[in-house]
């Protein structure tokens with residue numbers, strides 16, 4: 001894989017004095033899907049807007065395909081498509097014309113063959129002559145993607161692609177994104193839905209208060225921060241944890257029917273085998289055991305919370 005976007009020490013302070021980004025550096029590789037996660041006001045839209053040339057940074061550099069977004073903005077901009085959060089379409093315009101028009105804005109020659117291919121891949125071909133106001137919400141979002149792809153960009157930014165849409169539509173969008181990945185488009189998406197990042201992204205970047213806390217392959221992130229919980233269902237009811245097991249970090253459920261054991265997936269020895277042996281030695285009969293990996297949501301919350309407590313210190 002080669003690097004398609006290089007972000008180096010990027011910062012942005014708005015005129016109001018808000019520091020929206022400070023010292024953000026990261027590389028984005030060609031063909032990957034990267035999800036940017038962060039609470040409201042973290043700086044995600046500012047970051048995307050700078051890369052797309054809509055907001056001027058206060059410091060740092062961004063290169064897209066080797067082109068500096070400030071000194072060589074035209075070439076940089078041509079490589080990028082942006083799907084905005086808000087649906088803004090000309091209500092009376094036909095779908096196909098709206099996509100053609102966007103292509104023209106980039107100074108590209110008409111290419112109806114390519115536009116047909118885009119509309120077909122987004123399942124909009126049958127609707128090409130419909131006015132955009134006649135379309136369903138999901139179709140409107142797909143028209144926005146078609147417009148963003150009209151000039152054949154190599155990188156597509158999706159700013160909260162499924163904000164406020166129902167579960168079925170969200171899944172439909174995921175399939176569209178998966179298809180784009182197969183076509184070799186690099187995708188950067190922001191989302192509030194951790195499930196979405198978990199489902200789609202190869203890498204995840206976490207932004208909080210204008211800083212990039214980390215950017216890591218999804219699996220690594222889950223493995224590194226994701227603890228596991230072992231739930232041990234008991235055959236009989238316990239009123240307390242036996243003295244012999246007091247220092248094992250076990251938590252007894254309020255109904256006394258199960259024990260919870262949190263362990264670190266990175267540890268070489270999780271101690272589970274010994275724990276089960278010790279339970280038996282203390283006369284506790286186990287009915288069943290199950291494990292649960294923490295979700296990305298828990299990982300994310302613990303990252304953002306850590307920051308909060310550091311700030312407070």
Ligand SMILES: Nc1ncnc2c1ncn2[C@@H]1O[C@H](COP(=O)(O)OP(=O)(O)OP(=O)(O)O)[C@@H](O)[C@H]1O
Nearest residue numbers: 014016018020038039040041042043044045046047
């Ligand atoms: N044009 C602007 N002028 C002044 N401040 C701004 C402007 N745009 C954003 N901000 C501020 O910059 C900070 C970062 O905002 P940004 O929109 O980048 O965050 P975000 O992570 O995209 O949030 P959300 O998830 O709510 O969209 C916020 O404090 C916001 O109020």
